[in-house]
Every structure is written in C-alpha cells, then in structure tokens.
Amino acid sequence: MTIEEIQELIRSSTQVVAVGGKTKPALSQAVDTATPIDMTALTGIVEYEPDEYTITAKAGTRLKTLADAVAANQQYLPFDPLFVQDGATIGGTVAANTGGSGRFRYGGLRDFILGIYFVDGSGNLVRGGGKVVKNASGFDLPKFMVGSLGRYGILTEVTLKVFPKPAEYRTLEITFGSLEDALNGTFALANQPFEMDALDFRRVQRDGRETTMWIRLGGLHESLPGRIGRLTRWLKEHTESQSIQELTFEQTFWDGINQTEWAHGAQNLVKIPVAPRQLQALDRCDSITRAHYYAAGNGALVTADDLERLSETLTGLNLNGLVLRGESDQAILGKKGWIGLANRVKTALDPHHKFLAI
Amino acid sequence: MTHPETFYQQLQEICPGRRTLTRHVDLLPYESDALVAFSTKPAAVVLPETEEEVVAIVKVCHAAGVPFVARGSGTSLSGGSMPIKDGVVIALNRLNKILAVDPQQRTAIVQPGVINLKISTAVKQYGLYYAPDPSSQSICTIGGNIAFNSGGAHCLKYGMTSNHILALKVVLPDGEIVEFGSESTEGMGVGPDLIGLFVGSEGLFGIALKITVRLLPIPEQYKTVLAAYDTLEKAGDAVSAVVASGLLPGAMEIMDKMALKAAEAAVKTGYPAGAEALLIVELEGEKEQVEREFAELVNVIEGTGAYAVEVARDEAHRGKIWKGRKGAFSSVGRLSPDYIVQDGVVPRSQLGKALAEIEAASKRYGLGVANVFHAGDGNLHPLIMYDGRIEGQLEQAEKLAGEILATCIKLGGTLTGEHGIGVEKRDYMPLLFGETDLDVMDNIRNQIDTKGIANPGKKLPTGEAPALKMHGMHPLEKAGIISRE
Ligand SMILES: Cc1cc2nc3c(=O)[nH]c(=O)nc-3n(C[C@H](O)[C@H](O)[C@H](O)COP(=O)(O)OP(=O)(O)OC[C@H]3O[C@@H](n4cnc5c(N)ncnc54)[C@H](O)[C@@H]3O)c2cc1C
Numbered sequence: 010m011t012i013e014e015i016q017e018l019i020r021s022s023t024q025v026v027a028v029g030g031k032t033k034p035a036l037s038q039a040v041d042t043a044t045p046i047d048m049t050a051l052t053g054i055v056e057y058e059p060d061e062y063t064i065t066a067k068a069g070t071r072l073k074t075l076a077d078a079v080a081a082n083q084q085y086l087p088f089d090p091l092f093v094q095d096g097a098t099i100g101g102t103v104a105a106n107t108g109g110s111g112r113f114r115y116g117g118l119r120d121f122i123l124g125i126y127f128v129d130g131s132g133n134l135v136r137g138g139g140k141v142v143k144n145a146s147g148f149d150l151p152k153f154m155v156g157s158l159g160r161y162g163i164l165t166e167v168t169l170k171v172f173p174k175p176a177e178y179r180t181l182e183i184t185f186g187s188l189e190d191a192l193n194g195t196f197a198l199a200n201q202p203f204e205m206d207a208l209d210f211r212r213v214q215r216d217g218r219e220t221t222m223w224i225r226l227g228g229l230h231e232s233l234p235g236r237i238g239r240l241t242r243w244l245k246e247h248t249e250s251q252s253i254q255e256l257t258f259e260q261t262f263w264d265g266i267n268q269t270e271w272a273h274g275a276q277n278l279v280k281i282p283v284a285p286r287q288l289q290a291l292d293r294c295d296s297i298t299r300a301h302y303y304a305a306g307n308g309a310l311v312t313a314d315d316l317e318r319l320s321e322t323l324t325g326l327n328l329n330g331l332v333l334r335g336e337s338d339q340a341i342l343g344k345k346g347w348i349g350l351a352n353r354v355k356t357a358l359d360p361h362h363k364f365l366a367i
Numbered sequence: 368m369t370h371p372e373t374f375y376q377q378l379q380e381i382c383p384g385r386r387t388l389t390r391h392v393d394l395l396p397y398e399s400d401a402l403v404a405f406s407t408k409p410a411a412v413v414l415p416e417t418e419e420e421v422v423a424i425v426k427v428c429h430a431a432g433v434p435f436v437a438r439g440s441g442t443s444l445s446g447g448s449m450p451i452k453d454g455v456v457i458a459l460n461r462l463n464k465i466l467a468v469d470p471q472q473r474t475a476i477v478q479p480g481v482i483n484l485k486i487s488t489a490v491k492q493y494g495l496y497y498a499p500d501p502s503s504q505s506i507c508t509i510g511g512n513i514a515f516n517s518g519g520a521h522c523l524k525y526g527m528t529s530n531h532i533l534a535l536k537v538v539l540p541d542g543e544i545v546e547f548g549s550e551s552t553e554g555m556g557v558g559p560d561l562i563g564l565f566v567g568s569e570g571l572f573g574i575a576l577k578i579t580v581r582l583l584p585i586p587e588q589y590k591t592v593l594a595a596y597d598t599l600e601k602a603g604d605a606v607s608a609v610v611a612s613g614l615l616p617g618a619m620e621i622m623d624k625m626a627l628k629a630a631e632a633a634v635k636t637g638y639p640a641g642a643e644a645l646l647i648v649e650l651e652g653e654k655e656q657v658e659r660e661f662a663e664l665v666n667v668i669e670g671t672g673a674y675a676v677e678v679a680r681d682e683a684h685r686g687k688i689w690k691g692r693k694g695a696f697s698s699v700g701r702l703s704p705d706y707i708v709q710d711g712v713v714p715r716s717q718l719g720k721a722l723a724e725i726e727a728a729s730k731r732y733g734l735g736v737a738n739v740f741h742a743g744d745g746n747l748h749p750l751i752m753y754d755g756r757i758e759g760q761l762e763q764a765e766k767l768a769g770e771i772l773a774t775c776i777k778l779g780g781t782l783t784g785e786h787g788i789g790v791e792k793r794d795y796m797p798l799l800f801g802e803t804d805l806d807v808m809d810n811i812r813n814q815i816d817t818k819g820i821a822n823p824g825k826k827l828p829t830g831e832a833p834a835l836k837m838h839g840m841h842p843l844e845k846a847g848i849i850s851r852e
Contacts (some may be wrong), residue, residue, distance in 0.1 A: 058714065060607060060610055060715060060716055061715055061716060061745075062523075062610070083613055106556065106557070106560075113552075115524075116526065116552075117552075119529075119530075119560050119562075119563055120526050120530045129807060133803045133807070134803070135803055135804055135807050136800065136804045137804070139780070140779060141712045141713070141714055141745055141779070141784075142523060142712075142744045143522055143523075143527070143712050143741070143744040143746050143781075143784040143785065144712060144781045144783075145515060145516045145710075145784060145785055145786070145787055145788075146781050146782045146783050146788060146796070146799055146800075147796070147799070147800060147804070147808060148564060148568060148808050148811060148812075149516070149563045149564060149566065149568075150564075150807075150808075151563075152529065152560045152562075152563020152564065152566075153559050153560050153563050153564040154560075155559075155560045155563065156555060156556070156557060156559050157558075157559040157560075158558075160559075161559060173613040174613075176613075196471035196472075199471050199472070199473050199495075200473075200493050200494035200495055200584050201494075201584060202584060202585075202587030202652075202653055202654070203653065204652050204653050204656070229656060229659050229660065231659055232653075232655045232658075232659050236653060236655050239655070280556075280557065281557075282553035282554075282557060283549075284474075284550035285471070285472050285551075286550065304553070307551040307552040307553055308551065308552075308553055328549075329556070329557040329558065331557045341558055345558065346546055347547035347555075347561055349543065350539070350545045350547065350561055351558060353811075353815050354559070354564070354811055354814065354815075356814050357813070357814045358807065358810075358811070367559075
C-alpha cells in the first residue's frame with residue numbers, strides 16, 4: 010500500500026477504515042459500509058537520528074521494529090506503547106492513544122509526538138508539526154491526532170521524540186490491605202522526590218480487598234540499590250503497606266503488563282482515563298470484571314461483561330472509556346461533552362464523511 | 368466612533384464604568400505587545416472580572432461581527448496580543464484567581480489571568496511546582512502561555528505548556544462554551560486531543576476561561592555546571608557530547624560573546640572572562656542519582672576542550688549563574704536602542720552551521736546579532752540589534768530576521784519554538800508548510816470561528832493585520848521587571 014493508493018482509495022470509496030496490527034480489534038473491525046485499508050503494508054523507519062532524540066516511521070511500522078531500533082542506541086519510547094509484542098503499529102497506537110505504565114515518568118503519546126503526515130477525507134496528503142523537538146508553528150495537528158481513531162484522517166507517517174533509556178530498572182512489589190490504602194499511599198508519594206518510572210496497582214481478586222502495587226525505578230546501576238532502599242524504608246514508614254519485596258524478573262513482569270496478561274484474554278477490554286479522586290467510584294462499578302490501574306491511579310484498563318452498562322456508569326461519573334476489544338457500536342463510552350468542538354474539526358478534515366463518525 | 372453607539376453600550380452594560388475603555392489616552396497602553404515595533408488602535412478595551420462577562424463580551428462581538436483579541440500581560444514577542452484595528456481588546460488580568468489546588472492529585476485549577484510564577488509560589492508549600500518557566504514568568508499569564516504553547520529553559524525534559532495542561536473550559540468565537548480534558552494526567556485520554564489543538568492556537572480558537580494544570584514535585588537536587596570555550600563551535604560540540612553520553616539534562620543553554628559582554632556589564636555575572644561561548648548544563652532529580660550523573664557530566668564536559676569549568680557551589684551560586692543567563696537579552700537591549708528577537712529551531716546537530724550562517728548574515732547587513740539559546744532543543748534566540756530612528760534600519764533588521772528564519776527551515780528546523788507566529792512570522796508560514804497544509808489549517812479555523820473574528824490576521828498567512836511601526840524597549844524591560852529569553 011502506497012500513500013498514493015491510500016489517497017486513491019479514500020477518493021473512490023464511500024467510506025474507509027484503517028486497519029493496523031489488529032491489537033485493538035474494536036477500533037478496526039470490519040464495517041459493512043467501509044473499505045478496509047491495510048496499513049501494515051506501509052512500513053519502515055524513514056529517519057532515526059539518535060543525537061536529535063527523534064525517529065520518523067511510516068504509520069504501519071510495528072512498534073517492535075521501532076523499539077528495537079532505538080534500543081540499539083540505548084534509547085526508548087518513554088510513553089511505553091501497549092501491545093508491543095502483539096504486533097501493534099505506530100499509527101494505530103497514535104490513533105488509539107494507547108500508552109502504557111511507563112507514561113508515568115515523562116508523559117504519554119501526546120507528549121512525544123512531534124510531526125505527522127496524514128491523508129484527509131478529501132484525499133489530500135497533509136503535514137502537521139515537524140521533525141524538531143520544539144515547535145510552535147501552525148496548529149498542533151500531531152497532538153490532535155493522538156486519540157483520533159482514524160476518524161479525522163489516515164496517518165501515514167509519524168515523528169516521535171525519544172529519550173535515553175535508563176541503564177537499569179528495579180521494581181518493588183508492595184501489598185496493601187485495601188485499594189483505599191494503596192491509593193492513600195500514592196497520595197502520600199505525590200510530593201516526594203522519588204523519580205518513579207511506573208506506579209501500577211490492582212486488587213488481587215475482584216471480590217477481595219487486598220491490593221498489590223508495583224513501583225519501578227530506573228537509573229544508574231550504582232545509584233539504584235540506595236534509591237530502592239530509601240523508597241522501601243519510606244513506604245514502610247509512611248504508608249499502610251503490609252509487605253514489600255523486590256521482583257526478580259521485573260522485565261518479564263512489565264512485559265506482561267504491556268500485553269495486558271492480567272486480563273486473561275477477556276473479550277472486552279476498555280481504557281478509562283480517570284482522576285485518582287474518582288478511582289474508587291469507578292472501581293465499585295459492578296459491570297467491571299477486572300481492573301488494572303496505572304500512572305498512580307490516573308488511568309485504568311478494565312475488562313467488563315456488559316459494555317452498555319459500563320457506558321452508563323461512565324456517563325454518571327463524567328468519564329470516557331475507549332473500547333479496545335469487544336463488540337460495541339460505540340468506540341467511545343460515556344458522555345462526550347467535547348464532541349461539538351471535535352465535530353467542527355471533523356467537518357474541516359472530513360467533509361464527505363469518508364471516515365467513521367466518532 | 369467606529370461602531371454603532373449600541374455596540375459600545377452593550378460593552379458598557381457588561382463591564383460598567385472604567386471597565387470599558389474607549390478614550391484615546393486609555394487605549395494607548397494596549398496598542399502593542401512586546402513586539403513594540405508594531406502597534407494598532409483598537410475601538411475599545413474591556414476589563415471583565417468573571418467568566419460570564421467574558422462570554423457575554425464574545426457574544427456581543429460575534430453578533431456585531433467585531434473582531435477581538437484576548438490579552439494577558441501583553442508580553443507576546445510576535446504581535447500576538449496586538450489589537451485588531453477597530454476591534455475589542457479583552458484584557459483578562461482581573462480573572463486572576465487560583466480556584467483550587469489538589470496537592471495529592473498534583474493538579475491546580477486556575478483562571479486565565481493568573482501569572483505563571485504565582486502557581487509555583489502558591490503550591491510550594493506542598494513541595495510542588497508548575498514546570499513551564501518562560502523567562503517572562505514573573506509577569507506573563509497562563510492564558511497567554513496557552514495561546515502560545517510557551518516554553519522556557521527546561522523543555523527538552525519536561526515539555527512545553529501543552530504538556531502540562533489537563534483540562535480547559537473555553538468560549539469559542541461564537542460564544543459557545545466547551546469543556547474538555549480531565550483531572551487525570553491523561554488529560555483528554557480518549558478521543559482526539561482537543562487540548563493539544565487549542566494550546567498554541569494563538570487566540571484563533573477563542574478564549575480559555577478555566578484551566579487545569581499538572582503540577583510536579585520539586586526536584587530534590589539541582590546540579591549546575593558552567594563551561595567556557597574559545598569558540599562557539601566547541602560549545603556546540605559539547606552539547607552533542609552530553610547528548611551522546613546518554614544523560615538527560617533539564618537544561619542546556621549557550622550564550623555567545625556579545626550576549627556575555629552585555630550580561631557581564633549589566634549584572635556582574637562573574638562568568639569566566641574572555642569566553643567566545645559559555646555553556647550551562649543542569650541536572651535535577653533524586654539526590655543519589657543526580658550526584659552520580661553529575662560526576663559523569665563533569666567528566667564529559669572536561670573532555671570538550673573548555674578552558675574553564677565551574678560547578679555551582681550552592682543555591683546562591685546557581686542563582687547567580689542563571690541570573691546572568693536569564694537577564695542576557697535585556698542586557699543586550701541596553702547596548703542597542705531597538706532589537707528583534709527571533710525564535711527559530713534547528714536540529715541540534717545543525718546548531719554550528721546555523722550560527723555560522725547567522726554570523727555571516729549579520730556581517731552582510733552590518734547589524735549586530737547576539738545569541739542566547741536553548742541548545743538542548745536547538746531553539747535559537749538570535750537578537751538583532753538596530754536603531755529605529757535611522758531610516759530603513761527596522762526594515763533591514765526584518766529582512767535579516769527573515770533570512771535567519773529561512774536558514775532554520777533550510778536546515779530542517781522550524782519558524783518558532785515558543786514565541787508563536789503572531790503577525791511577525793505569519794508571512795513566512797509558506798516557507799514551512801505547503802498550500803494544502805495551510806488550507807487545512809484555514810478550514811479548521813473557519814469551522815471554529817465562522818465569522819473570522821478571533822484574533823484575525825495572526826498566525827495564518829491570510830488576511831491583513833495593519834500596523835504602525837515604532838521603536839524602543841518594552842516598558843517592563845526598561846523598568847527591569849522582565850527580560851527576554
Ligand atoms: C522579556 C520577555 C521574555 C520572554 N521569555 C519567554 C520565554 O522564555 N519563553 C517563551 O515561550 N516566551 C517568552 N516570552 C514571550 C511571552 O512572555 C509569552 O509568549 C507569554 O506566554 C505571553 O503571555 P501574556 O500573558 O503576556 O500574553 P499576551 O501577550 O497578552 O497574549 C499572548 C497571546 O495569547 C492570547 N491570549 C491571552 N490570553 C488568552 C486566553 N485566556 N485564551 C486564549 N488566548 C489568550 C492573546 O490573544 C495573544 O495571542 C518572553 C517575552 C518577554 C517580553
């Protein structure tokens with residue numbers, strides 16, 4: 010698939026839908042009215058400048074390819090994209106805004122996207138942003154496209170900022186008697202100087218109270234033992250932690266989180282950005298079957314047996330959820346108070362409704 | 368009176384008495400922003416005190432088809448807050464309340480007229496701060512920061528304003544109120560990132576009424592090193608060496624000889640004498656980590672051919688190092704009656720080439736250029752000195768500025784890193800973006816602002832923004848309150 014072919018397909022079809030690595034099938038599943046565009050044929054790293062901290066790749070490039078390329082230079086993608094091993098593409102990752110636990114340290118995709126090319130609903134190839142790490146020229150379309158679900162344009166190329174990778178990681182596993190205790194632990198940590206790469210937690214059993222937390226520290230080999238020791242002592246003293254131990258195979262653990270192994274392949278998987286203050290209210294929602302919280306409780310990935318009921322709960326909490334896996338006529342659950350403004354942009358980029366409605 | 372009497376009456380009803388200004392003398396202070404070479408006369412200035420008043424004003428302007436510009440502290444360096452001819456200036460300085468702080472969630476909700484630095488001051492008691500630090504931070508407003516996606520010295524690691532905004536309540540140019548984002552650090556998190564779209568829109572998409580910002584814990588330790596070089600090139604190479612070492616400094620700044628000379632004269636910096644270029648690098652974070660990284664950093668720096676390397680001894684010494692850096696531009700301003708600051712960005716590896724071309728152009732035009740820049744993110748701030756009283760010199764300076772911008776683009780960079788396009792760089796947009804790209808931006812703007820009344824003539828290279836030209840320093844700079852970075 011070339012860019013010209015994508016342009017031609019958009020012009021000649023009534024409706025199109027971009028399909029990447031199919032790791033978030035709810036967002037790319039076949040729709041009767043829409044012609045699928047296979048993005049996995051538009052691949053390749055266009056430019057990688059380790060000294061500039063930038064990498065540019067075609068939208069269908071697998072995350073794995075990107076991650077391996079930057080790792081060869083001791084760099085990494087700090088927004089920690091999900092589903093690396095499952096074959097997710099960079100275009101699909103931007104469109105769905107699926108950053109993982111590592112976003113806690115430096116921010117999510119929106120904080121690392123610098124430039125894009127996309128084909129709009131009229132078949133035009135459009136550029137936004139640039140290839141330098143700092144840029145205030147033009148409207149920030151690269152950020153707008155984060156989370157845009159391919160409903161405003163088909164991304165063909167993405168430029169990202171990368172960072173030097175910490176030399177080494179260590180991870181603590183901490184248990185708490187309840188979700189509330191764990192949450193209070195994160196609140197107590199909020200103004201502490203510990204620089205954490207990830208802070209995740211979840212209830213061990215959906216019907217139990219016990220909650221496990223994982224805190225990941227990255228840095229120099231020589232400084233990590235001291236930092237881990239200090240954090241451990243602090244947690245013992247200032248939180249209701251019941252036990253603290255270090256994980257032996259910590260990389261394997263985080264790889265599992267990246268593939269949402271905790272979800273055990275459940276049919277429905279939903280991403281829900283949530284403020285820590287609202288976390289307990291969300292956690293009480295009974296259509297949720299499992300929940301994993303990341304970024305110190307600023308985000309949730311949940312499995313649910315009934316997406317419609319989940320959507321109602323989210324509406325009540327004034328939250329939005331994104332269906333990554335599962336059958337739903339709505340990709341976005343909950344009330345979209347922002348849709349009016351988004352639709353104005355939609356009219357500008359997709360006047361003939363070549364892409365699905367959001 | 369440019370508009371029907373009823374229009375002014377409506378404004379008066381919303382902002383009674385001295386909160387609606389129409390007399391010539393009252394309008395004068397609002398005719399320019401910090402791009403003082405340009406000025407325009409508005410029809411009125413209004414000083415709303417509540418969100419509701421702002422919305423009502425926007426609706427009145429929309430109904431009458433009268434253009435408006437939001438204004439914070441008027442420190443825009445690109446003409447962004449300069450009035451629209453015969454339009455309304457909506458000055459937001461009275462919406463200056465910090466509405467809520469949640470230290471545990473690390474968020475604050477503020478009104479648009481809140482001064483940048485006031486947030487950090489207010490949350491310091493909780494061990495937190497607001498990261499974006501433009502050197503105008505003691506005077507510029509969050510509303511202005513949002514419009515320009517303002518930066519500062521710590522962008523490489525922490526990002527710009529946009530990376531610290533979680534939620535916005537805005538009034539669109541037709542009076543519709545929209546809220547988006549959340550108190551989660553994900554911001555929007557789901558759906559197209561409207562926060563990303565609004566931040567940096569330079570007032571073309573309406574007015575931010577209420578803003579939720581993300582706060583960060585104050586780093587446990589800062590470590591600062593300063594290195595003096597006998598060529599600018601060596602300083603530039605040192606930046607590459609630091610990057611190659613795998614360290615991620617919070618700030619990497621360079622000043623050239625001319626900037627150093629001026630800074631020394633103005634603030635007694637105590638920097639090593641006789642340098643052609645000075646590099647400042649700062650690390651911050653957890654003590655144990657920073658101590659070790661810093662040893663490595665000093666090692667790297669010592670291998671870069673610096674003839675003097677100084678490590679900040681304590682907080683006071685660090686403050687002194689930064690004072691020279693942050694005051695550099697206004698100091699240069701004292702050497703020259705007028706100056707224009709440019710804000711182009713180049714890939715870091717092209718810094719040396721860019722500086723050489725700037726120097727050559729400076730010689731060709733016979734106008735001095737001082738350089739102070741955010742080397743870590745390739746963001747140049749060449750300061751072009753001229754004398755506006757000499758016939759034709761402003762035009763020469765503008766031409767030189769244009770050449771510098773063209774150089775940045777040629778080297779793979781961009782027009783502005785943090786000061787915005789405004790009126791000043793609008794005509795250069797076609798150098799950077801193709802016709803289709805610009806059309807798309809125009810279409811988006813037309814959908815959001817159907818009558819084209821929100822800060823028209825700025826940012827996009829369409830429409831006219833007639834302006835008079837004058838010269839001199841920004842009054843606040845003359846008073847020594849702020850300095851250009
Ligand atoms: C000495 C000096 C040093 C500077 N240093 C830096 C620096 O280091 N980094 C940097 O990035 N910039 C710097 N600047 C530029 C300037 O300070 C920033 O652009 C700042 O964000 C402007 O804020 P303000 O309150 O003065 O906004 P104004 O100049 O009043 O307005 C700027 C723009 O914001 C719009 N606006 C204002 N309020 C709102 C609102 N509520 N909603 C929507 N739009 C709004 C205006 O319409 C205008 O387009 C410097 C300027 C000076 C004079």
